[in-house]
Amino acid sequence: MNGKFADFVNKKDKKLLLAVIIAAVAVVTAAAVAAGIFFGRRSEKPATAPTADLAVQLSLLTDVSSSDVMITKYYVYGNHLHLEGEVDGAEYPDFSRMGLILRKDDGSEKEITLDCSRNDFGTVFFRSSEYINGGICLDELAEGDFCVLFKIVDGGRKVYTSAAALYDFEAVNYYTVTKNGENRLVNLGFTAYSTGSGILPCLAIKIEKAALPGDVYDIVLDAGHGSGDSGAVYNGHNESDLTIDYAKALKKELESLGLKVKMTREGNEKNGTMTGSAAYSKGGRVEKACLSGAKYCFSIHFNSISGNKKTTAHGFQIYCPCGSDISFAKSVADNVVKTAGTDYSPQEFSRVAPGVYIRTFGKNGVENSKKIAKSYGYEPYDAIKENTTFYYMIRETGGVATGAYIDGRSREFGFNENESRNSVTGLESYLIEIGYICNETDLANILTNRDAYVQAIAAAIAKELGITAK
Numbered sequence: 001m002n003g004k005f006a007d008f009v010n011k012k013d014k015k016l017l018l019a020v021i022i023a024a025v026a027v028v029t030a031a032a033v034a035a036g037i038f039f040g041r042r043s044e045k046p047a048t049a050p051t052a053d054l055a056v057q058l059s060l061l062t063d064v065s066s067s068d069v070m071i072t073k074y075y076v077y078g079n080h081l082h083l084e085g086e087v088d089g090a091e092y093p094d095f096s097r098m099g100l101i102l103r104k105d106d107g108s109e110k111e112i113t114l115d116c117s118r119n120d121f122g123t124v125f126f127r128s129s130e131y132i133n134g135g136i137c138l139d140e141l142a143e144g145d146f147c148v149l150f151k152i153v154d155g156g157r158k159v160y161t162s163a164a165a166l167y168d169f170e171a172v173n174y175y176t177v178t179k180n181g182e183n184r185l186v187n188l189g190f191t192a193y194s195t196g197s198g199i200l201p202c203l204a205i206k207i208e209k210a211a212l213p214g215d216v217y218d219i220v221l222d223a224g225h226g227s228g229d230s231g232a233v234y235n236g237h238n239e240s241d242l243t244i245d246y247a248k249a250l251k252k253e254l255e256s257l258g259l260k261v262k263m264t265r266e267g268n269e270k271n272g273t274m275t276g277s278a279a280y281s282k283g284g285r286v287e288k289a290c291l292s293g294a295k296y297c298f299s300i301h302f303n304s305i306s307g308n309k310k311t312t313a314h315g316f317q318i319y320c321p322c323g324s325d326i327s328f329a330k331s332v333a334d335n336v337v338k339t340a341g342t343d344y345s346p347q348e349f350s351r352v353a354p355g356v357y358i359r360t361f362g363k364n365g366v367e368n369s370k371k372i373a374k375s376y377g378y379e380p381y382d383a384i385k386e387n388t389t390f391y392y393m394i395r396e397t398g399g400v401a402t403g404a405y406i407d408g409r410s411r412e413f414g415f416n417e418n419e420s421r422n423s424v425t426g427l428e429s430y431l432i433e434i435g436y437i438c439n440e441t442d443l444a445n446i447l448t449n450r451d452a453y454v455q456a457i458a459a460a461i462a463k464e465l466g467i468t469a470k
Helices: 011-034 054-060 239-255 285-290 327-339 362-376 440-448 450-465
Strands: 069-077 080-087 095-104 109-113 115-118 124-127 144-154 157-161 163-165 172-175 184-194 199-209 219-223 261-263 296-303 317-319 351-353 428-436
Touching: 054 144, 054 184, 080 095, 080 144, 095 115, 095 124, 144 163, 219 239, 219 285, 239 261, 239 296, 239 450, 317 327, 327 351, 327 428, 327 450, 428 440, 440 450
Parallel strands: 069 163, 219 261, 219 296, 296 428
Antiparallel strands: 069 080, 080 124, 095 109, 095 144, 115 124, 144 157, 144 199, 163 199, 172 184, 184 199, 317 428
8 A cells, every 4th residue: 555545544444455455456367367477486386375374374463463563665675575565553653763683493592774755644664675586585584484583663562464465465475595405495574474373374394305496496597689689799709609608608607506507598599589678588588587587697798889899998897786785796707807907887878887787778768768668659658767777687687676677568678578577476587798809808708708707796695605616
């Protein structure tokens, strides 16, 4: 529910209205499933919400008697669970702060301080992190049953409350990143548990050891261009050949760390099957990434300037999704510059740190998207805003977290759609520009120093995932 609208109705009417909305969404969802339409990532076996023994339910909700929190946004991006929601301020007139509590079946608790704000009408809004790739790191949780609770400090009292979902959010089966040859299955979703005196809605998590299914991966590598699309060309060198060479070398390096890696292309695809316009087709690079179950995606490219002319532009770049914590991307850039004998790109446009960039549509991009829509005869996408992530292999692989929006309305993309655009599970994706193919110094380094680049990127990934190199 829109927070401003909610403030105009009293508490009783608000809860009634929320119940009506939830029921309506559930009916629409059920009808969509019956018709063969699925919200979120497509799956033959959709996940179901966790269950726990009655004794466990009672222990998790032992001091909880209400569900005053309403979750309005919920997704897993990369390896983090992100939550946003609101609380009726009338219940907590002396509200001072709020924490997210992960309560485990053994009685232990972990608290995460929430980023909160309160409007003029008293409604409290919160989020688990200011970043889309922040919140609860699922890979760090131990095996067992958990319940996501909230501790609200209101004057001199501390209240524990569970949470209901505003929408009929899908349950999630998440497999942790492979470490020491092992994985855990994290099953999470909205359910209802017993308090002993009643039933309360809650967000539950169940974690257990599980073998990684054959079609689930840790990392996706996307070798840019290919299948007839050469990308940049300079002095007989095609970008598409270099990207597949680097991606295969990086795959080998990551697999030596025990990671399971999927490629969006192998280098032998038919012409026209892996171009940007075919990205959303069946078997296209976006679909391959979205259906991989992976946590991270890295799209490998080599830079150039218009006309592929010789240039003084040079250096390494890594592009991040809008709204993300750039610490990991900065680690990649720093490691490459330190190890591979290259420099940070001096390009200022979209730069947020040395070698690190976040490119969005911006005002001009929004207007241009409207012109493109008009030229192809379709209604412009309302989802395209100035802060919408520009590069499709970052945006479209992240689902709701990154604002994926391609819905098949345009012949520009052969009327193909990203069927995972509404998914609450997304890959944390980055686009890497190794260097400028049309810069003589960069090109020489690219051709002779591949292993140093690859090892630097792999080492940064291993550090981020807490994996010790063998």
